[in-house]
Amino acid sequence: MPELPEVEAARRGIAEQLLGRVLVGYELTRPALLVSAPGLTLDALVGSRLECVERHGKYLFLTFEPAVLVIHLKLAGQLVARGSGIPGFAAGHPVPAYDAPLPHKSTHLRFDFGGDAHLFLTDIRHFARVWLLPHDDLPAFRESLHLGPDVLDPAFTVETLRQGLARRTVGRLKPTLLDQSLVAGLGNIYVDESLWQAKLHPERTAASLTDAEIERLYEGIHTTMELALPTGGARILNSKAQTEVGKFPFVHGREGLPCPRCGTAIIKTRVNNRGTYLCPHCQPAP
DNA sequence: AACTACTCCTGGAGGC
């Protein structure tokens, strides 16, 4: 569920509030969360400064002098920072609630950044992963992820998208856009929103798209990101509870409600075994 | 090559 906007919210929170601070301790309560390179433990990071925080797609890279931490929140991970010396932030899956007491029973990792500043990784479904790698291992690790350009990277252009789609002539749009090697950062929710923006049915094939439709798809992806980024994804993750009909998100979780563009009832279907929402009028089936 | 099905896991929603 945490997709690019949610992970980007975490990156910004960490960059603004924890960058430059020294890690003074940690508590790992679910060891299976962490995959460490041989001979390396989190102890290696204690006493060193958080030097850099980057994001590529849904992966976060936290650079310390001795080693690098890589975090993927998968379906239900959340990162929450709290402490009297920082404003705090919350990003990712909204369960437990962002203001719930921490640690929660599903808090698997806590980092201590001095004073009482803490970063909590909580994951009710135990899918999230953290990797601890020596710097030298990072290039090979990143290569193994097979990530395409990040959605927000200027290297991701209409031309990039066109070329990526050209290599997948048979595949349907939805699974193609979910493939992180084409473009990194989109997940089930934002693919639905992007395709609605672009007025394209998720089961259209890449090969069937005209140049104009590819441009619409590219614009649709970016429009969706521009709507989601300022909310840190919180709005879409809580869409059923918090968002009015006709406001973003437009289709996700809105089965039976009117399409904000044409009024036709949004339908829910399954594509690639994923729950998929679309407007049958705006997004005609192939 | 590209699809489907399955796996990891558990909270929350809905039915009765």
Add this chain to the structure above:
DNA sequence: TGCCTCCAGGAGTAGT
């Protein structure tokens, strides 16, 4: 209230 079933979904893998 409580038990049951179903559903949610990122990404890897096995099978077709």
